[in-house]
Amino acid sequence: MENTASISLREESYFDGGTFDSIMVKIMATLLTVATLGFCYPIAVVMLIKWDTQHTVIEGRRLQFTGTASGLFGMWIKIWLLGIITIGIYYLFASKTIKKWKVKHTTFA
Numbered sequence: 001m002e003n004t005a006s007i008s009l010r011e012e013s014y015f016d017g018g019t020f021d022s023i024m025v026k027i028m029a030t031l032l033t034v035a036t037l038g039f040c041y042p043i044a045v046v047m048l049i050k051w052d053t054q055h056t057v058i059e060g061r062r063l064q065f066t067g068t069a070s071g072l073f074g075m076w077i078k079i080w081l082l083g084i085i086t087i088g089i090y091y092l093f094a095s096k097t098i099k100k101w102k103v104k105h106t107t108f109a
Helices: 004-009 019-035 041-054 069-085 091-104
Strands: 056-058 061-065 106-108
Touching (some): 041 061, 091 106
Antiparallel strands (some): 061 106
C-alpha cells in the first residue's frame, strides 16, 4: 500500500478532448468507412485511436499512438479470413487481438 506522501507527488490524469472535435472525428471515420465500403476501416480506427490518445494525459504525461493503418490492415485481413473459416467464432477473440495491438503501440509522448 502506498503512503500518502507518494500519492500527493503524482501529477494529475485527465482527458482534454472536446465534444465537438470528438463528434467530428467520429463522423469523418464513419464517412470514410462507408464511402469505401469498409476497405478503409483500419484508417478510420487509427484516426479514432490517435485522436483519443493525443487528448489523454496520465500522471502528467501525454499519451502517443504510434500504430499505423497499414499495420492494422494486415491484422484486419487475418481477422476477417479467420472469422470466415471459423464461421464467425474467431470474431469473439478479435477485439482482444486489436486491444493488444492498440496497447503495444501506445506510449508516452
